[in-house]
Amino acid sequence: MQPRNMSMRGAVDLAAVKAAAEAAQKAEQNRAARARQAQEAGDDGAAVPPAGPLVFDVDEAGFEEQVVQLSAEVPVVLNFWAEGYAPAEQLNPVLVQLAEEYDGRFVLAMVDIRVNQQLARQLQIRDLPTVLAVVAGQLVPLFEGPAGEADVRQLLDSLIAGAEERFGIAGEVGARSGSGAPAQAAPVEPPVDPALAAAHQALDQGDLGGAIQAYRNVLSDRPADVEAKVGLAQAELLQRVRGVDPQAARTAAADRPADVEAQLTAADLDLVGGHVEDAFARLVDTVGRTAGADRDRARTHLLSLFEVIGADDPRVVKARGALARRLF
Template identity: 30%
Template sequence: MIELGGTQPQPQGGGDLIKDVSEATFMKDVVEASQEVPVIVDFWAPWCGPCKTLGPMLEDAVKAARGAVKMAKVNVDEAQQIAAQLRIQSIPTVYAFYQGQPVDGFQGAVQQSEIKAFVDRLVQQAGGAGAAEGDGLDEALTAAEEMVEKGETNDALQVYQAILGEDEKNARAYGGLVKTLVAMGSVDQAESVLNGAPAEIATAPELEAAHAQIALARQAENAGPVADLQAKVEANPDDHQARYDLAQALQAAGRTEEAVDQLLELFRREKEWNDGAAKTLLFTIFDALKPNDPIVLNGRRKLSSMIFA
């Protein structure tokens, strides 16, 4: 039986990979640090028995990743404001932050194998493993992505289909194919393709982005006229629904950066409006773009500063 109370064991040999984080250092050691590599945040308390088992297991997995991820330990008794902001209702709770926001997590004590799978997913999402660089298909994938950007969707479609004929579990090709179909207006077909992706790559970042792209395309189907909505917002800046609708319309028109600006302004004015709809749509837009897109980097930074201010 594990005795309650006492303090959580300190990491041995973790160096900068594993840190105790307070409310004062959370922004620097978690939000900002996650712009470079994923940061696993372990929410614990000295009186929590399962935390004493989970903590060392997480530390071992982080050390084994050799710098591909970092770990921050947050004592919820001493960081109650952070715990409340992230709605931590029970411990142990583990969140993974990447590019400034939570991207994965779990609650309760889990097996070492599940922790390893959790860390592996984060490493893959950050591009640290499973990349297809130099495998003969990478050049074709890059060419197809450039075709989509130029509007050469029919050519890109053929390239992606050919790649999947060679490698049916290529997540990057699946994601590219879905994006191409969405760009062509074939949203139903894109959704069908995504639903048929192999289970082994179902949680790959490229497919997560594809889900977000389809969600945005569905919302775009009901977007109103941009000019009319802009006029409504200018007439009444506190009309949150009009501002939200304007953001949707701007996104549908391909004016993503403006859409993000409107959602950030809505979040600044009323964070919890419509159950946090502004933040939810922001996350969907961020997920649909590449992690290193300037719109994503700037948007996440501004959103994080408002969340953790």
């Protein structure tokens, strides 16, 4: 007999539980506590205790803490069964085996309806076995009736994928059994370079001359320092446009398209004003209609603006291609 499948779209809010946000907050606290335990264990060599069992019994009294709150951290599969009822008993070892195999991507909560009749009524259990799930405090019907391992595995895969896609919840493999890699301590921030910090501070305070000199000092010691290169390009750009009348500069660029100096100033103003693509296009056009020293000056200026934005920016990549076509 094939199980009666139910999709993630059937998820409904559990009316009798706390808000999912509260559950998520507690789960985050639990994760942080385990990370601290892992870090402490790395310091003293002690073993890190697992987060909890992969398979456990649950009753009405512990439903909120054991199932609902936990569901903010990992999908919780609920297996409703009863001793002496053959179809349900036959499914139990299949689910337990899969819980161990999936090793934390979901956890299995066993619910004996004979001792949890009120919970069974609240969740409208009509047949055995019945398998539901709880994800982020929401109830997700999976199937009713007997099911083979292949069918169950397919439903579990869909549950896990849906939990991550819809709610951002993905059980951590090995976290509960202790078989996974220990949590890594937060990376240690590298020490702040005093010279670079002084350059940044000068730039933030508007001391452009001081910032330019400070960045140049850093680059004299470390010519490949990307952060210093970007800072220097920004400081030099701001210094070039300081005191420039934007309206007069743009009028001059429009009236004298062959005037390289006018185009460079207008491009600087474009970039400072946030019109990055306009600035790049202006200088690419200038490169295309000039030659000799003027062309080289426009090209070099454009490259300095690339430094301000960053080499990986898609606008820079696009402009580099346009520049290459004009040059070659």
